[in-house]
Each structure stands twice: as structure tokens, then as C-alpha cells.
Amino acid sequence: MSTIEQEMVHAAEGGHHDHHELPFIRKYIFSTDHKMIAKQFMFVSLFFLVIGGLLATMMRWQLGYPGEPMPGGMLLPDAMMAPTPNGAIMLPEFYNSLVTMHGTIMIFFAIMPLLVGLFGNLLIPLQIGAEDMAFPRLNMISFWLAVPAGILMLSSFAVEGGAAGAGWTSYAPLSVSGEWTGVYLGQQLWLASLTILGFSSLVGAVNYITTVINMRAPGMTWFRMPLATWALFVTAILILLAIPILAGALIMLLFDQTIGTGFFRPEVGGEPLLWQHLFWFFGHPEVYILILPAMGIVSEVISNRARKPIFGYHSMVLAIIGIGFLGWIVWGHHMFMSGMNPLLGTSFMISTMAIAVPSAIKTFNWLATIWKGDLHLDSPMLYALAFVSMFIIGGLSGIFMASTPVDIYIHDTYFIVAHIHYVLFGGSLFAIFAGITFWFPKMFGRMMNETLNKVHFGLTIVLYNLVFWPMHNLGLQGMMRRIYDFTQYEYLAPLQPMNQFISISVFLLVAAQSVYAFNFFWSIFRGEKASNNPWDSNTLEWTVPSPPPHGNFPEMPVVYRGPYEYSSPESDTDFYPQTKPPPSKPPVQELIPEPVTPTPEGF
Amino acid sequence: MNWSWILPPSFSTVSGDIDGIYYVILWITGITFFITEALLFYFIFKYRHKEGRKATYDHGSTKMEIAWTMVPLVIVLWIGVVSKGVWDTVKVDVPAAGLEVIVTGKQFEWNVTYPGPDGALGTSDDFETLNELHAPEDQPIVITLRSEDVIHSFFLPEMRIKQDAVPGQDITVWFEAIQPGDYTIGCAELCGIGHTTMGGTLTIYTAADFQAWSSSQAQQQQP
Missing domain, CATH: 1.10.287 (Helix Hairpins)
Structure with missing residues (x-):
């Protein structure tokens, strides 16, 4: 019997390992409990989400009010802001650092660890009926590698020359030498931080894959797995294959910077485009790492809150796998203008267009799921429906960029900035709000305040669109991205009112997030107490106490059916938990205590 | 707005x-x-949701x-x-050139090299302009795009032309303008601290005007 099986049997026997005796430091700091690690990832990434938002606010000040003193700017050091009698004006090198660090922090330290670190850890063991991850200590290491990576990344703001300023894509040769950017140590810290974070992700991915393959409860077949777990499983495979490419590229770039190698330096025979190929060969799967778990979360919430089975479960799974596969053959669409052979552009255009197909399948299936449903429009559902609505926009705007001739004009403009934010903010972040709100009772045993959530939802969906919709229009007018002062260009100067409008909307959007932050912390301590299954859900995590004890399941759950049997005629309620035995085949142990009285008709 | x-x-x-x-x-x-x-x-x-509604299974x-x-x-x-x-x-499919020039990006300017009166690049009568590209209308302008330092992106928004300039590579770009006038040259790829200032002007002439401008420049720049 393998160790895993022994542990499973142990769990099934109701073993609790005396975990309540754990000292504070093992329970809250160096925990091996997947639920605690999920919470640790959540708190750290929400902190980074706030940092990333503040960086965006500063950037938007400069774009809305180019060259005007920034309120509070005097508090920042002279390396970032130029002091004048009227106040401090942002320096272009600091603007470049903001551009770089906003992207880096949001992608690697906020969205990715929220989706993968939080929901991967929280949901996978609970939804498949496992007592923990396959490798709990590796799981702990995964979190404790992410922390120093985050500290290194933030500390780069304080070093001489400031934080990295070559964009989150860090194109060589700009990123190779401080000669080009004025950033020396900051760029190296950026590389070191992401390399360490890469190891964190890798360790996590190995753990998720092993857990899903080996530790599913009896009866939890592949096609009875909830879509969130499916999506996280495919995401883990993408991480496992993509991160080594990034790590290799990062180390090559670090060598170019520090010990004089020439992988990406043309003056010694290197090839700048090699960096882009390596980066995007990682980077495009990364984009799907950032959206697939969000799609999984949204599928859970929509089916549950519509009280209706997810429409086309099998095609949803196939679409997840399809997106995961296509993600490997489209990286060149980031490089249509890069100087790559233009003939390659056509093949990458065709493969990129093909991605529209699984995306369309998912969207239509969500629409068909709410069709003839019984929609409970509470806050998790509102966030999830916002995801669908915004993902439609982000998906459709992608077709413009996929078309190579149109991309000639809109590449590297605000059109792409709008597109990525419709997918990553309108998509991933709304799904994160949906997921945190939905699983909050499972994590903390209390509900979030519904009124505050609805206020937050209303403010966010409106302000979000006021920020990012007009960015399409800026891009169509030809405004480039990553530009410190667009008014330097005569033809862009008339865009100032729209930029100011966007900036004001950003300030309000960021301020509106305090409603969610307040609700989050208030509800942890003061929220209404939650039952085990406040949403009348079918999946396994709702059969255990909120929050679940160490070891999760008092006894090994047995799974009888798929996760989305809502409003089934077989059940007398509008849900039908995966573990509820079917009436025709009652399990033996339930029959024993009850005396069987034969009816006149007999059995 | x-x-x-x-x-x-x-x-x-x-x-x-x-x-x-x-x-x-x-x-x-x-x-x-x-x-x-x-x-x-x-x-x-x-x-x-309303009282009594049941979702379809x-x-x-x-x-x-x-x-x-x-x-x-x-x-x-x-x-x-x-x-x-x-x-x-x-x-x-790059057409036969009406005018061939070399555009070289470097932090933070665009250098343009013209063939001069002999019509051939790389000869002693070549002349240059800084942050200005002058060209005739109705003729394919074929550009050899280079960079001396980092990646820049040569952007002519009104011509719908964009192409990255990559150090170590010669990349061919072409366009044919249909109307004389002054247009924008921009840099669309983050290229360092002065990226925002890396703009210039594209001036399109009628064929005759371009001929006149070209010969006067060639004379002025002769050593």
C-alpha cells in the first residue's frame, strides 16, 4: 500500500492526527494544511493587488495630467520625482518602472497566485475528496518561495537606479544593460525574483497534478470532476511546461547582464528576437494560466446560482483542454511586428483565430446554462455574470489583433491595453471576486455582507468600463502604450481630455475597492455565521464543516454522480449532492441500523 | 472626447x-x-428567481x-x-522601389539616409536628415530599417505602417503615400527614458517638389 493510500485510509478512519495541538507557528506560519496555504496565498496576493493598483494610479496621474505635480509626490524620493516649487513631477524613468512593475506585480504576484495559489490549494483537495495535497511539505515550500520573491521584487524600488524599467516583457537588448535604461540592480532583482517565483509555481504545479491524478475519492471519475478542478488541473500542466522556458530565459538574460554572455546581445552575435520567442513561448500559455481557472470558477458559480446543470459539460472540458493545447502554438501573434519572418505571421494568425472557437464554445455554454434557469442574483452570481459579459468584449477585441494587417496599426497601442484589461480585470479579477465571495463561508465559516458586495459590484462594473472602454478609442486614434507623455506628439495632444477622464475613473475605481476590502476583513470577524452548505451546492467541499478541519473529510466520501445535478427530477430538493446515495441503491451501512419493514407490494 | x-x-x-x-x-x-x-x-x-420558478433540468x-x-x-x-x-x-511582396532610404533608430532619434543624385545608397553623395523622412507621393518608398542600440518601432500612423527596428537585423519596410503633406513618425516600442520624445515628421511631396528638395539637400550636404 502506498503512503498516499495509507494516508487516505487513515483519513477515512476519521484520523485527525491530533492537529489541534499544533503550535501557532506550525498552524499559521509554516503550515502544511492546504486550506491555510490557500489563505496565505490569498492575503499576500491581495496585498500585491493593492500595490499594483496604487502603481496604476500613479501612472494614470502622469497620463491624465502630464508634467503636473503629483499630489503626495513630495513623499517619494528624488530618484522618482523631480521636486519643483509647486510640487513633485514624475520622472520618465520612474514612469517606465511603474509600467514595468504594475504589469509584473499584477500578473505574477496578484492574479496568478490568487487563481492558482488560492483557488488551486483551496479547491482541488476539497473538490476531489482528498484529505490534503499529495505533497503537503512541497506545498508549504511553494508558498515560502513566493514570499522572498515578492520581497525581492518590492525591494527593487529602493535600490539605486530604481525598479526594472524595460516593461513586464523585458525585451532585450533594452533589458540587458543599464546603459539603455538607467536601471542596473533593479533589473537583476526583477530577474532573480521571477526565477524564484518560477520555482514556487513549478512545485505547486507538480503537487496539483499528482493530487488530481492520484487522490480522487472513490467514484470521482474524470468526468465527475467539477470544472474548477478541471481548469486548475490543465492550468497546472501548462505551468509545469511553461515555467521552465521562462526560467531558462531569465537565467540567460541574467548571465548577459552580469557575466558577459551574449545570448541576446547583437554586438557579440546574439539574437534579440530569441528573447521574445522564449518569453512568449512561456508568455502565451501564461495568459491562459490567468484565464482558465477563472473560467472554472465562473462555471461553478453560474451553474449553482442558476440551479441548473452546466450546459454541455463535456464540451466545456474539451474547450479547456483545447485552449490549453492551442496556447502553445500562438505565441508568434505577439511578434507580428517584431521582425520575425512575415510568412510566419500568417500561420500564427490562423492558429490564433482558432482560439476564438473554444472561447466561443465556453461563452455560449454559459449563456445556455442560465437559459431557463432559476437565477439567484446574489453577489457571487453578479461577479460571475460580469465575467461572462466582459470576457465577451475581451474575446472579440482579440480578433482585431489576431488579424495581421489590422495589427500593423493597433499593435503596441492602447487598443491592446484595453484588450488585456478586459480579459485580465474584466475576466480574471471579476472571477476572483466571484470565487472569494462564493467560497468565503468555506474559508472562514462566515458569510460576506451581501449589501456591501452589491455596492462594490455596482461601483466596480461601471467604473471599470469607464476606465477601459475608452482605451479602445485611444488606441484607434494611434496612441502608443508605455508612453510617458503622449502630448509630445501633436496628433495625440487632442486625446488629453479622454485620458483625464480615464484617470479620474481609475482613481474612483481604486477607491471603490475599499468597500470590498472593508467587507472582507469585517466579515472574517463579524460576518453572519455560515452553515456547511450555504449555497445548496452539490460538490464535495460543501459536505464538510465551514471551515473544514485538518484532514477535511471525517470519512472517505463516495461519489455517485456529476457535480452539476441541480433541479434533477431524482432529487426532492433543487440540488443533489455528489455524495448523496441514489434511492435505488442505498449503501449497505445505511440499511443496517434501520429496520426494514416490507411493504405490501414488497421490494 | x-x-x-x-x-x-x-x-x-x-x-x-x-x-x-x-x-x-x-x-x-x-x-x-x-x-x-x-x-x-x-x-x-x-x-x-421568483417564488415557484424551477430551473429546467x-x-x-x-x-x-x-x-x-x-x-x-x-x-x-x-x-x-x-x-x-x-x-x-x-x-x-515588396515592389520595385521608387526611392530607397535607410532609416536607423537609436536612442532617441531616427536617422534617415538618402541615395543622393546617383540614386544609389552607400556612395559618397548620400545625404542624411534627422527625425525627418522626405519622400515623393505615388512611388513605393522602400526602407531598410535598422537599429543601433535597442529595439525601436517605426510607426507611421497615417500610412498604417509599423515595424520594429531590431539591432543586428536589416528589415525591409515599404509604403506608397497618396497625398502630399506632413505626417507623423513615432516610436511604438518602449526604448528607454526618452522613448516619449522619439518622434519625427514624414513629409510627402509631389514628384517634382521632391526632386527639387532632394537636389538642394544633396548640394548643401556636399563636403
């Missing part, structure tokens, strides 16, 4: 086709956008899955095929 989805005017032989594909995609995505969002909002309204329909797989597939592949033709015209 300009909330319009109409593209600003364009002035090259290929820009009409590029803008045309943009409008085709705008129509297709625009219609899809309105239909899907309308359905979403209609369903949210129509099927919102329905797992899906293979026919519908096939429909919404095939229809988007056909549409996007058609967009791909149409796009390929224009892409090849702009980036692959």
Missing part, C-alpha cells in the same frame, strides 16, 4: 485595405457583441454544440484568409 470607432484618415496605397479589414471585423464582432450581450441581459431578466445539446463550434470557426478562418492577402501585400 472622441468615442468613435471610426479610424482616423489614412494616406497610403495599402491603408484602405487595412482599414477595410478593420471595418469587416468591427461589423462581425459588433453584431456578435450586441447579440450575445442582449441574450445575457434578457436571460438575466427573464429567468431571475437539461444537460446540453450536441446539435447546438456543433453549431456554435462550426459557425465561429468558419467566420474566423474567413477573416484569416482575407487578412493574409493584405498582409502579404504590406509585409511580404
Whole structure:
């Protein structure tokens, strides 16, 4: 019997390992409990989400009010802001650092660890009926590698020359030498931080894959797995294959910077485009790492809150796998203008267009799921429906960029900035709000305040669109991205009112997030107490106490059916938990205590 | 504030086709956008929870899955095929040059080298301009694009031309302007602290005016 099986049997026997005796430091700091690690990832990434938002606010000040003193700017050091009698004006090198660090922090330290670190850890063991991850200590290491990576990344703001300023894509040769950017140590810290974070992700991915393959409860077949777990499983495979490419590229770039190698330096025979190929060969799967778990979360919430089975479960799974596969053959669409052979552009255009197909399948299936449903429009559902609505926009705007001739004009403009934010903010972040709100009772045993959530939802969906919709229009007018002062260009100067409008909307959007932050912390301590299954859900995590004890399941759950049997005629309620035995085949142990009285008709 | 989805005017032989594909995609995505969002909002309204409502127990329909797989597939592949033709015209099939120049990007300026009176580049009568590209209308301008330091992106918004300049590579770019006037040269790739200042002017002349400008420049710049 393998160790895993022994542990499973142990769990099934109701073993609790005396975990309540754990000292504070093992329970809250160096925990091996997947639920605690999920919470640790959540708190750290929400902190980074706030940092990333503040960086965006500063950037938007400069774009809305180019060259005007920034309120509070005097508090920042002279390396970032130029002091004048009227106040401090942002320096272009600091603007470049903001551009770089906003992207880096949001992608690697906020969205990715929220989706993968939080929901991967929280949901996978609970939804498949496992007592923990396959490798709990590796799981702990995964979190404790992410922390120093985050500290290194933030500390780069304080070093001489400031934080990295070559964009989150860090194109060589700009990123190779401080000669080009004025950033020396900051760029190296950026590389070191992401390399360490890469190891964190890798360790996590190995753990998720092993857990899903080996530790599913009896009866939890592949096609009875909830879509969130499916999506996280495919995401883990993408991480496992993509991160080594990034790590290799990062180390090559670090060598170019520090010990004089020439992988990406043309003056010694290197090839700048090699960096882009390596980066995007990682980077495009990364984009799907950032959206697939969000799609999984949204599928859970929509089916549950519509009280209706997810429409086309099998095609949803196939679409997840399809997106995961296509993600490997489209990286060149980031490089249509890069100087790559233009003939390659056509093949990458065709493969990129093909991605529209699984995306369309998912969207239509969500629409068909709410069709003839019984929609409970509470806050998790509102966030999830916002995801669908915004993902439609982000998906459709992608077709413009996929078309190579149109991309000639809109590449590297605000059109792409709008597109990525419709997918990553309108998509991933709304799904994160949906997921945190939905699983909050499972994590903390209390509900979030519904009124505050609805206020937050209303403010966010409106302000979000006021920020990012007009960015399409800026891009169509030809405004480039990553530009410190667009008014330097005569033809862009008339865009100032729209930029100011966007900036004001950003300030309000960021301020509106305090409603969610307040609700989050208030509800942890003061929220209404939650039952085990406040949403009348079918999946396994709702059969255990909120929050679940160490070891999760008092006894090994047995799974009888798929996760989305809502409003089934077989059940007398509008849900039908995966573990509820079917009436025709009652399990033996339930029959024993009850005396069987034969009816006149007999059995 | 300009909330319009109409593209600003364009002035090259290929820009009409590029803008045309943009409008085709705008129509297709625009219609899809309105239909899907309308359905979403209609369903949210129509099927919102009321006392006594029960959701339909329905797992899906293979026919519908096939429909919404095939229809988007056909549409996007058609967009791909149409796009390929224009892409090849702009980036692959370079026509015989009316004027050949070298454009070199470096932090934070564009240097343009002209062939001079002998019509050939790399000879002693070549002359240069800084942050200005002068060219005649109605002739293919074929540019050899280079960079001396980092990656820049040579952007002519009114001509619908964009191409990264990569150090260590000679990349061919061409366009043909259809109207004399002053247009923008921009840098579209983050290239360092002064990236925002890396702009310039594209001046398009009638053939005769260009000839006059070119000879006067060649004379002025002779040693």
C-alpha cells in the first residue's frame, strides 16, 4: 500500500492526527494544511493587488495630467520625482518602472497566485475528496518561495537606479544593460525574483497534478470532476511546461547582464528576437494560466446560482483542454511586428483565430446554462455574470489583433491595453471576486455582507468600463502604450481630455475597492455565521464543516454522480449532492441500523 | 472626447485595405457583441428567481454544440484568409522601389539616409536628415530599417505602417503615400527614458517638389 493510500485510509478512519495541538507557528506560519496555504496565498496576493493598483494610479496621474505635480509626490524620493516649487513631477524613468512593475506585480504576484495559489490549494483537495495535497511539505515550500520573491521584487524600488524599467516583457537588448535604461540592480532583482517565483509555481504545479491524478475519492471519475478542478488541473500542466522556458530565459538574460554572455546581445552575435520567442513561448500559455481557472470558477458559480446543470459539460472540458493545447502554438501573434519572418505571421494568425472557437464554445455554454434557469442574483452570481459579459468584449477585441494587417496599426497601442484589461480585470479579477465571495463561508465559516458586495459590484462594473472602454478609442486614434507623455506628439495632444477622464475613473475605481476590502476583513470577524452548505451546492467541499478541519473529510466520501445535478427530477430538493446515495441503491451501512419493514407490494 | 470607432484618415496605397479589414471585423464582432450581450441581459431578466420558478433540468445539446463550434470557426478562418492577402501585400511582396532610404533608430532619434543624385545608397553623395523622412507621393518608398542600440518601432500612423527596428537585423519596410503633406513618425516600442520624445515628421511631396528638395539637400550636404 502506498503512503498516499495509507494516508487516505487513515483519513477515512476519521484520523485527525491530533492537529489541534499544533503550535501557532506550525498552524499559521509554516503550515502544511492546504486550506491555510490557500489563505496565505490569498492575503499576500491581495496585498500585491493593492500595490499594483496604487502603481496604476500613479501612472494614470502622469497620463491624465502630464508634467503636473503629483499630489503626495513630495513623499517619494528624488530618484522618482523631480521636486519643483509647486510640487513633485514624475520622472520618465520612474514612469517606465511603474509600467514595468504594475504589469509584473499584477500578473505574477496578484492574479496568478490568487487563481492558482488560492483557488488551486483551496479547491482541488476539497473538490476531489482528498484529505490534503499529495505533497503537503512541497506545498508549504511553494508558498515560502513566493514570499522572498515578492520581497525581492518590492525591494527593487529602493535600490539605486530604481525598479526594472524595460516593461513586464523585458525585451532585450533594452533589458540587458543599464546603459539603455538607467536601471542596473533593479533589473537583476526583477530577474532573480521571477526565477524564484518560477520555482514556487513549478512545485505547486507538480503537487496539483499528482493530487488530481492520484487522490480522487472513490467514484470521482474524470468526468465527475467539477470544472474548477478541471481548469486548475490543465492550468497546472501548462505551468509545469511553461515555467521552465521562462526560467531558462531569465537565467540567460541574467548571465548577459552580469557575466558577459551574449545570448541576446547583437554586438557579440546574439539574437534579440530569441528573447521574445522564449518569453512568449512561456508568455502565451501564461495568459491562459490567468484565464482558465477563472473560467472554472465562473462555471461553478453560474451553474449553482442558476440551479441548473452546466450546459454541455463535456464540451466545456474539451474547450479547456483545447485552449490549453492551442496556447502553445500562438505565441508568434505577439511578434507580428517584431521582425520575425512575415510568412510566419500568417500561420500564427490562423492558429490564433482558432482560439476564438473554444472561447466561443465556453461563452455560449454559459449563456445556455442560465437559459431557463432559476437565477439567484446574489453577489457571487453578479461577479460571475460580469465575467461572462466582459470576457465577451475581451474575446472579440482579440480578433482585431489576431488579424495581421489590422495589427500593423493597433499593435503596441492602447487598443491592446484595453484588450488585456478586459480579459485580465474584466475576466480574471471579476472571477476572483466571484470565487472569494462564493467560497468565503468555506474559508472562514462566515458569510460576506451581501449589501456591501452589491455596492462594490455596482461601483466596480461601471467604473471599470469607464476606465477601459475608452482605451479602445485611444488606441484607434494611434496612441502608443508605455508612453510617458503622449502630448509630445501633436496628433495625440487632442486625446488629453479622454485620458483625464480615464484617470479620474481609475482613481474612483481604486477607491471603490475599499468597500470590498472593508467587507472582507469585517466579515472574517463579524460576518453572519455560515452553515456547511450555504449555497445548496452539490460538490464535495460543501459536505464538510465551514471551515473544514485538518484532514477535511471525517470519512472517505463516495461519489455517485456529476457535480452539476441541480433541479434533477431524482432529487426532492433543487440540488443533489455528489455524495448523496441514489434511492435505488442505498449503501449497505445505511440499511443496517434501520429496520426494514416490507411493504405490501414488497421490494 | 472622441468615442468613435471610426479610424482616423489614412494616406497610403495599402491603408484602405487595412482599414477595410478593420471595418469587416468591427461589423462581425459588433453584431456578435450586441447579440450575445442582449441574450445575457434578457436571460438575466427573464429567468431571475421568483417564488415557484424551477430551473429546467437539461444537460446540453450536441446539435447546438456543433453549431456554435462550426459557425465561429468558419467566420474566423474567413477573416484569416482575407487578412493574409493584405498582409502579404504590406509585409511580404515588396515592389520595385521608387526611392530607397535607410532609416536607423537609436536612442532617441531616427536617422534617415538618402541615395543622393546617383540614386544609389552607400556612395559618397548620400545625404542624411534627422527625425525627418522626405519622400515623393505615388512611388513605393522602400526602407531598410535598422537599429543601433535597442529595439525601436517605426510607426507611421497615417500610412498604417509599423515595424520594429531590431539591432543586428536589416528589415525591409515599404509604403506608397497618396497625398502630399506632413505626417507623423513615432516610436511604438518602449526604448528607454526618452522613448516619449522619439518622434519625427514624414513629409510627402509631389514628384517634382521632391526632386527639387532632394537636389538642394544633396548640394548643401556636399563636403
